[in-house]
Every structure is written in structure tokens, then in C-alpha cells.
Amino acid sequence: MTATPELIDALVADLRPVPAGTVWRRIAIGVGVGGLVSAVLMVLWLGLRADLADAVWTTSYWAKFIYPLLLGIAGVLAVERLGRPGGRAKRAARLAVAAVVAVLLLAVAQFMNSPPEMYRGLLMGSSAMLCPFYIVSLATPIYLGLLWVLRGLAPTRLAVAGAGAGLLAGGVGAWIYAFHCGETAMPFLATWYSLGIVASVALGALVGRYVLRW
Amino acid sequence: MSLVEEQLGGLMRKSLAGDAGAYRVLLGELGSLLHRYFARRLGRDSADVEDLVQDTLMAVHAKRATYDVGQPFTVWIHAIARYKLIDHARYRRIRVTVPLEEDEAVFASDDVEAAMARRDLDAMLDTLPAQPRTLIREVKIEGRSVAETAEKTGLSEAAVKVGVHRGLKALAARFGGAKHP
Structure with a gap:
């Protein structure tokens, strides 16, 4: 083992200026590459929804577009904070909770404006069981990109940082999935999209706890 | 801060x-x-x-x-x-x-600040010749009495007092930028 003064000599000799925005750049690269892989995977494996051109004029399409994206943005904020020693992600947590509450309210509103015999259809749609599975699948490439991001940073709460990465990956994965998914009901979105993203968060925390050690 | x-x-x-x-x-x-x-x-x-x-x-x-x-x-x-x-x-x-x-x-x-202050103090004392340095350390930092210090160093009590006084004056001249009222 070298002595500390020699170590300091070596570290000083290795000093290079660190450009501002290094952390953000790394996140952008990780999410960009992971997201691209995930988008290609979705198009080749699941395919874009056939009625995409018409769907862009509907509210349900935009709800499905905005909700996962908001959770993805909350994930970005979380990773940027939690990737730093001692970082906390209160702002990200507030944004995520607000998005979930908003979608739950939309779901309740749609239930209240519908006759009871429609409830089952609104909740289950035609792809309820597959939706969370697809979301987690599409989140995986993004999560792998984020493991690369976080391993270059310095998270000190590994499970929490992993959960943040899971939120980002789940949000963006669900957003990509929405270009395939033809479901239109708010209760479906509030339940199955949320479940897919929550599963990503949980898996992210579990994996992060072991993989992110530095 | x-x-x-x-x-x-x-x-x-x-x-x-x-x-x-x-x-x-x-x-x-x-x-x-x-x-x-x-x-x-x-x-x-x-x-x-x-x-x-x-x-x-x-x-x-x-x-x-x-x-x-x-x-x-x-x-x-x-x-x-x-x-x-x-x-x-x-x-x-x-x-x-x-x-x-x-x-x-x-x-x-605070104890980190105290440690740093102490390191600064050591650096300042090092600018003094050996005798006043020892005297100041004994009397002003370690808190020994003039009599104890005199006995330990073999100097008279008056010499200890004068040594401390001169040492402090030298330090003040060198480092005492702002005069206290």
C-alpha cells in the first residue's frame, strides 16, 4: 500500500478540469441510448398502434402520453440528485405523487360518469395482464443504461437511487409502450400503467442495492 | 457558512x-x-x-x-x-x-475548526525562535503556571514572563493585521 502523500501526488498529477454539466450529460447519454434500444424493441416486437394517426386527436392518447412522461421526468430529477453523495429527491417524489394523484382523479371522474356495467371494461380493457409486463420489458434497456450512468456517479443510498432509476426507466418505458397500446380508459391507465411503473421502481431498488456499490 | x-x-x-x-x-x-x-x-x-x-x-x-x-x-x-x-x-x-x-x-x-485553528497556531508559533515558542506553548496553550514553567525550563519566573511577553509581541507584529480596540 502506498503512503497517503504519494497517493495525493498521483491524484494531483491526474487532475483534469471537470466541465459543468457532466452529470446531466451522462444521464442524457444513458437515457438516450437505453430509450433508443427500447423504442426499436417496441417497434420490432410490438409494433406501433395501427390507428396512431387518428389517436393523436384524442384526450386519452394525450393522458397516456403525458402521465408516463411526467413520471419519467420525476425519475430524471431523482437520478440527478440521488446519483450524488448525500443527495435527496424530494422534488422528484412530489412530482411523481402529483402525477399519480392526478391520474387517479381522472380515473375516478370517468367511473362516476359511466354506468356500472362499463366499469369492468374501463378497468380491464383488453390487455390488462400484458400491459405491466410490456412496460417492465421496455423499461429494462433504459434501466441498464441508467446502471451505467449511476456507476459513473456516486449514489450513497443504493436502493433509493435504484428506485429512482426504476422510476425513470418505468416512466420512459411506459411512454414508449403508449405508442403501441390501444387502450383508451383512464382507470386502465391509472391501474395497469401505474402497476408496470411501480414494478420497475421495485425491481430497480432491488437490483440497485446490489449492483450500484462502489 | x-x-x-x-x-x-x-x-x-x-x-x-x-x-x-x-x-x-x-x-x-x-x-x-x-x-x-x-x-x-x-x-x-x-x-x-x-x-x-x-x-x-x-x-x-x-x-x-x-x-x-x-x-x-x-x-x-x-x-x-x-x-x-x-x-x-x-x-x-x-x-x-x-x-x-x-x-x-x-x-x-466545531472541533474540526478548532483543529484547523490549532494547526494555524502551530504554523505561527513555528516562526518564533525555540525558547519563546516553548514558553508560549507551556503557559498560553497548555495552561501551565509561570512557576511550573520556570521550574521545568530552568529559567527564572521573570524570564518566563518576559519571554512569553516578547514572543506574543513578535507574533502580534507579524500576524496581527487588525488591531483590536
Whole structure:
């Protein structure tokens, strides 16, 4: 083992200026590459929804577009904070909770404006069981990109940082999935999209706890 | 903002810009602060202390981009030191002697400032000749009486008093920029 003064000599000799925005750049690269892989995977494996051109004029399409994206943005904020020693992600947590509450309210509103015999259809749609599975699948490439991001940073709460990465990956994965998914009901979105993203968060925390050690 | 925060944060910002001189000073300061931090928790004689200091300094180097210049530096370095300590304890099953809950904000605490002030004081005293230096250390820092010091050094009590007085005057002339009213 070298002595500390020699170590300091070596570290000083290795000093290079660190450009501002290094952390953000790394996140952008990780999410960009992971997201691209995930988008290609979705198009080749699941395919874009056939009625995409018409769907862009509907509210349900935009709800499905905005909700996962908001959770993805909350994930970005979380990773940027939690990737730093001692970082906390209160702002990200507030944004995520607000998005979930908003979608739950939309779901309740749609239930209240519908006759009871429609409830089952609104909740289950035609792809309820597959939706969370697809979301987690599409989140995986993004999560792998984020493991690369976080391993270059310095998270000190590994499970929490992993959960943040899971939120980002789940949000963006669900957003990509929405270009395939033809479901239109708010209760479906509030339940199955949320479940897919929550599963990503949980898996992210579990994996992060072991993989992110530095 | 505490003195330590101001000093170390400033050095870190210069280091991130590529200032090798500032970086050397920063790593030196961190080395002694970290040594105290780990020694207090693992026991002074633990061979792991120096390992952890070096491990943490390497982490500071490798992860320096994660320091957000808008945030307190002491929080950043403390989080790294704490992480390294917990990781060390967990994987090597070392007993940590001070509960971790009690160690918030160690790098911003008064005893660190006291340690730094003491180091500054040592540096100042080193500019004096040996005799007044010893006398000031005995009487003004260690708090011994003039009689004790006279006996220990073999000088008369009057000589001790005069030596201390002259030494302090020399220090004041050299370092006393602002005159106190």
C-alpha cells in the first residue's frame, strides 16, 4: 500500500478540469441510448398502434402520453440528485405523487360518469395482464443504461437511487409502450400503467442495492 | 457558512476548474480530516484507518464530477466518508465504535475548526525562535503556571514572563493585521 502523500501526488498529477454539466450529460447519454434500444424493441416486437394517426386527436392518447412522461421526468430529477453523495429527491417524489394523484382523479371522474356495467371494461380493457409486463420489458434497456450512468456517479443510498432509476426507466418505458397500446380508459391507465411503473421502481431498488456499490 | 465549508468549498471549486495547487491543498486537508473521522470511529490504532482514508481520497478523485457547486461541500464529503465507512463495516465486519446516528455534519463541527485553528497556531508559533515558542506553548496553550514553567525550563519566573511577553509581541507584529480596540 502506498503512503497517503504519494497517493495525493498521483491524484494531483491526474487532475483534469471537470466541465459543468457532466452529470446531466451522462444521464442524457444513458437515457438516450437505453430509450433508443427500447423504442426499436417496441417497434420490432410490438409494433406501433395501427390507428396512431387518428389517436393523436384524442384526450386519452394525450393522458397516456403525458402521465408516463411526467413520471419519467420525476425519475430524471431523482437520478440527478440521488446519483450524488448525500443527495435527496424530494422534488422528484412530489412530482411523481402529483402525477399519480392526478391520474387517479381522472380515473375516478370517468367511473362516476359511466354506468356500472362499463366499469369492468374501463378497468380491464383488453390487455390488462400484458400491459405491466410490456412496460417492465421496455423499461429494462433504459434501466441498464441508467446502471451505467449511476456507476459513473456516486449514489450513497443504493436502493433509493435504484428506485429512482426504476422510476425513470418505468416512466420512459411506459411512454414508449403508449405508442403501441390501444387502450383508451383512464382507470386502465391509472391501474395497469401505474402497476408496470411501480414494478420497475421495485425491481430497480432491488437490483440497485446490489449492483450500484462502489 | 462555517469556516471549513468556505475554505474547502473554495478549494474544491478551484480543483474542478483544474487548479492543481488548490487540489493538492484540498486533498491534504481532507486527508487529515478523514483520518480523524475514521480514527474516532474505528479506534486510533486500527490499520484500516489509513486504508479508508486512501480509499475515500480516491473516491473523491474519481467522483469529483458529482459535487454540485451550488451545494455545501462538507455535506458531499461527509456523505462519501460515511458511505465508505458503512461499506467497510458491512463487508469486513469491523465494529464501529461510535454510533453512526451521532455523526451528522462531522466535517462542519466545531472541533474540526478548532483543529484547523490549532494547526494555524502551530504554523505561527513555528516562526518564533525555540525558547519563546516553548514558553508560549507551556503557559498560553497548555495552561501551565509561570512557576511550573520556570521550574521545568530552568529559567527564572521573570524570564518566563518576559519571554512569553516578547514572543506574543513578535507574533502580534507579524500576524496581527487588525488591531483590536
